[in-house]
Amino acid sequence: MAPWMMGEKFNTVYPHKGSVKALWETKWKFCCDKAIYPFHDGDIKDFEPIFEKLIKENINDASSEAYTKAFLPIAENLEKQADALHQDGKRDAASDLYRRAAVVLRISRFPYVSPASRPETSLKRVAFERQKKVYLKATALWQPVLKEVVIPHEQGLSHEGQEISLYLRLPEEASASHPVPVVLLMTGLDGYRPDNSQRTHEIIARGWGVVIVEIPGTADSPADPADPESPDRLWTSVLNWMKTQPEMDMSHVAAWGLSAGGFYAIRASVIHRHRLVGSVAHGPGSHHFLNKEWLSRVNDHEYPFTITDPWAEKYGYSSTEEFIENAQKKFSLVETGVMDNPNCRLLLLNGVDDGVVPIEDCHVLFNHGGPKEGRFFEGLVHMGYPHSLPVAYQWLESVLSPNQPELKN
Known part of the structure; x- marks a missing residue:
């Protein structure tokens, strides 16, 4: 067809392509710091050590288990902190940490979870199941x-x-x-x-x-x-x-x-x-x-x-x-x-x-x-x-x- 309306950008390889390091440094770090897509509800403090690990270990394939595994300890720690706050009656603080844990799990299962996937064979499905669970812990403390x-x-x-x-x-x-x-x-x-x-x-x-x-x-x-x-x-x-x-x-x-x-x-x-x-x-x-x-x-x-x-x-x-x-x-x-x-x-x-x-x-x-x-x-x-x-x-x-x-x- 005729040239696309996005012009020469159609034929451009964007600078974040090629590695997790490029993605983090040229695109995602900014998004994470501003809590915008796909890091909405997130906190950059949770993600900086994760991406340091991914970059250091040269883990670039987001579909790999190694990528997803890098996120899980941070999410687990946030959920444990939130559980303790909830037990102490600090509902708002607990909800905030549950929500942050859910965002970490979101990026861990990024970019896609198939309906056909099962926890026994897909770590991204495991992460998604955990995300849903911790997210509903957060939303149960909302009003409404x-x-x-x-x-x-x-x-x-x-x-x-x-x-x-x-x-x-x-x-x-x-x-x-x-x-x-x-x-x-x-x-x-x-x-x-x-x-x-x-x-x-x-x-x-x-x-x-x-x-x-x-x-x-x-x-x-x-x-x-x-x-x-x-x-x-x-x-x-x-x-x-x-x-x-x-x-x-x-x-x-x-x-x-x-x-x-x-x-x-x-x-x-x-x-x-x-x-x-x-x-x-x-x-x-x-x-x-x-x-x-x-x-x-x-x-x-x-x-x-x-x-x-x-x-x-x-x-x-x-x-x-x-x-x-x-x-x-x-x-x-x-x-x-x-x-x-x-x-x-x-x-x-x-x-x-x-x-x-x-x-x-x-x-x-x-x-x-x-x-x-x-x-x-x-x-x-x-x-x-x-x-x-x-x-x-x-x-x-x-x-x-x-x-209205x-x-x-």
Whole structure:
């Protein structure tokens, strides 16, 4: 196709590529110090000794057990400290340390946990199970609490998982006599249920509830990753369950898909347009991100590690080569005709210089189906952080609480 909108950056190998030392010194140390993705909720004091060890021992393969093992002692120590504080009645301090331990475990299992993985054979699955456990220790001390709920996947096919594990957080005032609007948060390739603390705080502060669900092919999702229609069944099961919860105002439900989840937020805006008042696709792929030319260079861009391999498994392919050859025809929301149908209100957000999914994947959608809304940020990369977040909240306020004063995030 014609030159990509990110220009010469498309052909550039980004400076953090090649080693953990380069990643830490040119990219992640800054992110960790500022507690921004993927270190949100974290503390640099926890990570400096870990990366010193990784660099010293020349451990560069994030998929290796050696990489994951380097994080586990720090996480275990933080959890023990938090347990002691909790026993002493210091709830806030304990919650903070539990949360920090969960972030260490998040980076240890980065960038991907397959639903097919098992603790007996995958140390990243072990780390993820520990992350969930310690994170729920933290959220049990919040006010209001965030909890795990396991619901039936009543729309699932016989070969799919029969249960959906989700996280639920509702404001204290939510009740049958006072149902609240709800955000259905669709997670990403590497960010899962325990990775959205600040978002839930912002959502609760606006008087809304939040339901967090993992997307097909990741973490604990029961949906068939190889079936393009499995997300439709997944969200139907979730929305049907939500309808049975009297504290939720089902006339005011909005989806918010994050990164890889943005793909599903776009699809849901069409398939579930009658059940959603709006959908935010934040950093979404839709069509061009599965283009062979794009996939030939995406591993050189801003994603910290190789992304095509986890993408291939996430979409149900047995090899990366098969994924690159066939995925666009099978999953593209444009090529399959999904986007030629009407949609509910749909907001597209991203950075123009996104090197994970091209900004063209937002632009192409304006030529298909119903009207779309968009805000794209010059000079910013994947997700358009930090400028995209205030726009997302302001837009959600317009569809979920249109008569309430705007809240600064």
